[in-house]
Amino acid sequence: MKAGPLLAGFMTWQSLKVVMACLAHSWTSSGLLLILHLLLMPPIAKAILVSYKPSIVIFLADDLGIGDVGCYGNDTIRTPSIDRLAKEGVKLTQHISAAPLCSPSRAAFLTGRYPIRSGMDYTDVFRVFQWLGGSGGLPTNETTFAKILQKQGYTTGLIEQPMKVERTAPLMLKEAMSFVERNKEGPFLLFVSFLHVHTSLVTTEKFIGKSKHGLYGDNVEEMDFMIGRILDVLDNNNLTNSTLVYFASDHGGHLEAKERNAQWGGWNGIYKGGKAMAGWEGGIRVPGLFRWMGVLPEQKVIDEPTSLMDVFPTLVNLAGGTVPQDRIIDGRDLMPLLQGLVQHSEHEFMFHYCGILLHAVRWHQKDSGNVWKAHYVTPIFQPKGSGGCYDIRFCPCSGERVEHHSPPLLFDLSRDPSEAVPLSPDTEPLFHMVLKRIEKAVEEHQRTLTPVPQQLSFYNVVWKPWLQPCCGTFPFCDCDKEKEKREHF
Known part of the structure; x- marks a missing residue:
């Protein structure tokens, strides 16, 4: 019981x-x-006094822009299931990913640590894994929250749609619903990692042409449908009040993703920039929703800076585990903030890397409420003022296509969240004080970094076909699962 x-x-x-x-x-x-x-x-x-271990369901979207969701201001894409989580739980408005690309962001999410600490970020050429048949990966000495929860008696399950495999969404949904049914006695951790809404945009026929925003909107609405079905399974098994549900995206929307004249990437609302840009808010500010009926307040909005890395210590503590003491954990337990027991986030500084290069720093000045942001490096947009690098599809971290700023560009996000007008000594009396304090924080942060093997080096990311997972035996990798009846759609 x-x-x-x-x-x-x-x-x-x-x-x-x-x-x-x-x-x-x-x-x-x-x-x-x-x-x-x-x-x-x-x-x-x-x-x-918390001793009760909730079951946990994590929904992580891929490349979803914060402006693509109804509860964050979108009024043309239908996301009733995601919006339900905001209505029945807590919405974070300054939820920040640790990186603007998939591989480093997800590594940070799983470990609660900046990807530079684990070697899960690299250079402009190699910033993500291109396929599964590589020898790099999360180092074995890193600890994920799933590993700790297993030791605390949790049954864990990861359901992920592989890249470039068509029409597996029905199979994902079927397995997710089955996992909940099989493990309803709990506690369990279910991590549903969507391919939606990555630019391959694999959408089942039922949803094609249903939205007002082409294939991209169709894909968002399909993901929302899948989330709704899984929430229904929780309801039908009386698990709603005993399950913590979390929804987020791994980073911002990919502005430059287009096919002919069709937009294949997301919308980041009022925030400048997007995927691959670690400094501008559009690349790193993401949806963040928590629901735990009866424990967390409903319809609560929190404007404090939080991070995807915070999920690690939050879940570990809820499960009765211990956060590792032999390494630096950059995330912070969110439960006191979510419950309203404290008014401010524990984050004072956040460091925004592009690859292995520090592009920007955020300072949450708690006594004043200001959120300052200093940009040391920014990409050069093409066309100028467009907010993206449309001629090359991704903005780089270094080289001729970036601009270095000395002094750094400074913004107060609490007054200018879209980072439209940089501050100057003439417009901001605290200009020099703020930059001096941020510079000191950078020095302190960099002293905590130690050299580690680069997991995204050329040798590690180059395709090794004998390492490529497949349904059969290499090189015969056809997957007959594609032919199964899609009964849940």
Whole structure:
């Protein structure tokens, strides 16, 4: 039988009423003391009492722009299931990925550490894995939150749509729903890693032509449908109140992705830049939604800076595990912030890398509420002012197509979130103080970095066909799963 939020030690008004009802027939001095103790207990003390292990469902989109989702301002693409998570949970408006590309961002997400610490970022030429048949990868000495949760008794499952494999979305959905059914006694961790809405845009026939934004919009709406079906399975198995659900994207939308005149990439709302750009907000600001009915507040909006790396310590602590003490963990436990027990994020500085080069730094000045952003390097857009590098599809990290800034470009995101007008000593009295403080933070951060093997070096990323996973035996890799009936669509 599943334990409820009361057994978790979360003393909400609803759970307090349950305690009072239980004591109604035996109203003793000890009962009165219990009620007084619960009412007077400090919020931090309540958080420490958490012992209930929720099941966890993670939805991670690929290349989804923050402006592509209804609850973040889109009024033309239909995302009712994702919007439901915002209505029934907490929406983060400054949720930041640790990198603007898939491989380094996901490595940071799984480990709670900047990708430069694990060697999971490199140069302009090799910044992501091009295929599975490579020898590089997350080093074996790195620890993922899934590995820790397994040790805490969790059944873990990763469901991911492989690149360039058509029409596997129905199979993904079928397996995700089956996983929940098989493990409903919990606790379980289900990580659904979508190919949606990567620029291959593999969409099943049912959704083609259904949106107002071509194949890209169709793909977003298909993903939302899949999320809705999985949420329905949680509802039907009475798991809604005992499951933490998280939705995010690995980085911003790919602005330059086009096929002829059709837009194949996402929209990043008011934020400048996009995929591959580590400095500008459009490449790293992503949707971030948490839902845990009965534990987290509903319809809450948090404007504090948070990171995808925060998921690591958050889940580890909820599972009763211990965050590794033998390495630097850059993420921070989000539960106190999500529950409203604290007002500010623990993040003071965030460092935004493009490959292995530091392009920008964010300073969350908690006493004033300002969020400063200093850009040391920015890409040169083509056409000028377009917000992207449309002539070469991806903006580079270095070379002739970037501009170095001395002094750095400075913005106050709390007043200028779209980074439209750089500040100067004439327009900002704190200009020099802010840059000096950020520079000191950079020096302190860089002292924590140690050399590690580069997992995205040429040798590691070059295709090695004997390492390529396939359904059969190499080189006969045809997958008969493609022929299965798509009963869930």
